[in-house]
Amino acid sequence: MSTKSNSLKEKLTENFSEFSQLSDYSFMNSLNADPQSTKDGNDHKPRSVYSGHYVPVVPTAIPEPEYISHSKKLFKELRLSSNLTKDQNFCRFFSGDISVANYPMSPVGWATGYALSIYGTEYTQQCPFGTGNGYGDGRAISVFEGLFNGKRMEMQLKGGGPTPYCRGADGRAVLRSSVREFLAQELMDALGIPTSRSLTLYVSRSEIVRRPWYSKGSRYFEPDIMIDNQAAITTRVAPSFLRVGQIELFARRVRNNAHDEALNELKMIVKHLIHRNYKDEIDNEISIESKVIKLASLYRSRLISLIANWMRVGYCQGNFNSDNCAAGGYTLDYGPFGFCELFDPRFQPWTGGGEHFSFFNQPFAAAINFKTFCSSLSPLLSGNKQDQGKLDQIEKDFSELMNKELKKMWANKLGLEHYNETLINEFFNLMVISKADYTILFRKLSEIPDNSYSLKDSFYFPIDDELNNRWEVWLKNWQSILKKEGNIKAKSALMKSLNPVYTWREWMVVPAYEEAEKGNYKKIKELQDIFSNPYIEQPSEIDQKYNRLKPSQYFNYGGVSHYSCSS
Ligand SMILES: Nc1ncnc2c1ncn2[C@@H]1O[C@H](COP(=O)(O)OP(=O)(O)OP(=O)(O)O)[C@@H](O)[C@H]1O
Ligand SMILES: [Mg+2]
Numbered sequence: 001m002s003t004k005s006n007s008l009k010e011k012l013t014e015n016f017s018e019f020s021q022l023s024d025y026s027f028m029n030s031l032n033a034d035p036q037s038t039k040d041g042n043d044h045k046p047r048s049v050y051s052g053h054y055v056p057v058v059p060t061a062i063p064e065p066e067y068i069s070h071s072k073k074l075f076k077e078l079r080l081s082s083n084l085t086k087d088q089n090f091c092r093f094f095s096g097d098i099s100v101a102n103y104p105m106s107p108v109g110w111a112t113g114y115a116l117s118i119y120g121t122e123y124t125q126q127c128p129f130g131t132g133n134g135y136g137d138g139r140a141i142s143v144f145e146g147l148f149n150g151k152r153m154e155m156q157l158k159g160g161g162p163t164p165y166c167r168g169a170d171g172r173a174v175l176r177s178s179v180r181e182f183l184a185q186e187l188m189d190a191l192g193i194p195t196s197r198s199l200t201l202y203v204s205r206s207e208i209v210r211r212p213w214y215s216k217g218s219r220y221f222e223p224d225i226m227i228d229n230q231a232a233i234t235t236r237v238a239p240s241f242l243r244v245g246q247i248e249l250f251a252r253r254v255r256n257n258a259h260d261e262a263l264n265e266l267k268m269i270v271k272h273l274i275h276r277n278y279k280d281e282i283d284n285e286i287s288i289e290s291k292v293i294k295l296a297s298l299y300r301s302r303l304i305s306l307i308a309n310w311m312r313v314g315y316c317q318g319n320f321n322s323d324n325c326a327a328g329g330y331t332l333d334y335g336p337f338g339f340c341e342l343f344d345p346r347f348q349p350w351t352g353g354g355e356h357f358s359f360f361n362q363p364f365a366a367a368i369n370f371k372t373f374c375s376s377l378s379p380l381l382s383g384n385k386q387d388q389g390k391l392d393q394i395e396k397d398f399s400e401l402m403n404k405e406l407k408k409m410w411a412n413k414l415g416l417e418h419y420n421e422t423l424i425n426e427f428f429n430l431m432v433i434s435k436a437d438y439t440i441l442f443r444k445l446s447e448i449p450d451n452s453y454s455l456k457d458s459f460y461f462p463i464d465d466e467l468n469n470r471w472e473v474w475l476k477n478w479q480s481i482l483k484k485e486g487n488i489k490a491k492s493a494l495m496k497s498l499n500p501v502y503t504w505r506e507w508m509v510v511p512a513y514e515e516a517e518k519g520n521y522k523k524i525k526e527l528q529d530i531f532s533n534p535y536i537e538q539p540s541e542i543d544q545k546y547n548r549l550k551p552s553q554y555f556n557y558g559g560v561s562h563y564s565c566s567s
Helices: 002-009 016-020 070-078 082-086 088-094 175-190 244-255 262-277 287-312 357-381 385-396 400-411 422-434 439-445 451-460 466-483 488-498 507-518 523-532 540-545
Strands: 055-057 065-070 109-110 115-119 119-122 140-149 151-158 197-214 224-239
Touching: 002 070, 002 175, 055 523, 065 070, 065 082, 065 088, 065 175, 065 523, 070 175, 070 197, 070 507, 082 088, 082 140, 088 197, 115 244, 115 357, 175 197, 175 262, 175 507, 175 523, 244 262, 244 357, 262 287, 287 357, 287 385, 357 385, 357 400, 400 488, 422 466, 439 451, 439 488, 451 466, 466 488, 507 523
Parallel strands: none
Antiparallel strands: 055 109, 065 197, 109 140, 115 119, 140 151, 151 224, 197 224
């Protein structure tokens, strides 16, 4: 009996009509549509959107879509059968032709507006109307919301054609950036870092868009040519795609007395955020003021943990504006991101990013986004001084708690129970002077070596005797603390669970999207395999290929070591 019910429970969704039965829309049912929008979602030209939480939009399908890949892991988690990828309607739907939607699915998707603050400075000029009312999802369109094993998930096409927020751009994403986002989400999830997830990746055999990019071997900082790219659509999945910038938009409207419904719309979107991302942790029965305070405190914990995790694996988001900061506490928008190879605290692959969004500055950028988040919640406290005091305190404590978490992370990354300032400062100095590869060095240290010879393959240049001696001294000090603290074998195992073997190396990903441009998807699948298990050493043939220092020719190489945000 129990076997039977288990097998029933395990039944996978096999075809598109079963898939449609999973749909259950709360976004469109419980929030306000822009009153000026049309129900049919035929709304693809830039225009001002003054109110409402979303605009109904029908995506523009990419012509002649070809399936490239899907996330086997996410499919399993959602209990979707891989057979679905062979279903014609599934393919049409996730390549943008949602006219195939069956009841209870909606044949219309939605795009949302959001505000933009760059490192705390509010921008309004970023839209064609100079007001900020034309800024939001320009090419991201949500098309599905459903219940999967009781978990509510939203599915969003990236590159699904223009929306009213497109600001005159084409609404498309190129194959290169879609491959990057698809693979990066897979890797981040496997690294154990909260993230939007990859569902599927389709490319158009016939639609071409032009973008500035780098010529082969370019040493230019900014793109030097225009190139033709195939359009692609990748679908990402998350409990919500709400951003700090979105809460900010509604709060700005309250502050500016933009319309009578402004405060109510802010309240609705915050309640929606709680419902989507914090439902299990916030009691529905408490007052809105108490909910807001709890929300700020929960988001603070999630954001702090997220940033510490980014630092742990060498991830640099690159463009950590309020509009690229998910209010649910996970990584969102894999645009000009990168992973640090040669250790550099100022690592920043995006040419437009500046130092403020660089690798080691991310805790500060996060603190600023958190401040924006808190001040956006403030109007919901109805001027109550005591509640405002609590919210202010939560915001004020961000940096101290962030520091604490970082110290814990650095200590654990080195197998230590406690942060040791002298030891860790000397370690950072040595990493910089020795020109170490961030991932390889930490992984080699996870073997807890007792001599510097074991580290030599993690340096980009041979180190001299003096430096060598410094490493020897450091290793000795480190080992003696480790030994005092306890079981070395257990420490090594812990370090290996925090320090991956394999990481994102852009020069390995470039051939994957370049081959894909020629219709060969083998390298994408290979990388997907490697990225699915980044903490486990692969057999030596595979290991030699993927566990390597960045070759010298790829330094200062346009499109590899740095890139513009032309996606
Ligand atoms: N080709 C395009 N067509 C329309 N809008 C675009 C296009 N490229 C970028 N945008 C819009 O410009 C804004 C800034 O772009 P950014 O690179 O931060 O985001 P993105 O990578 O497109 O999307 P997301 O943050 O949803 O992952 C976003 O609102 C985005 O929707
Ligand atoms: Mg973005």
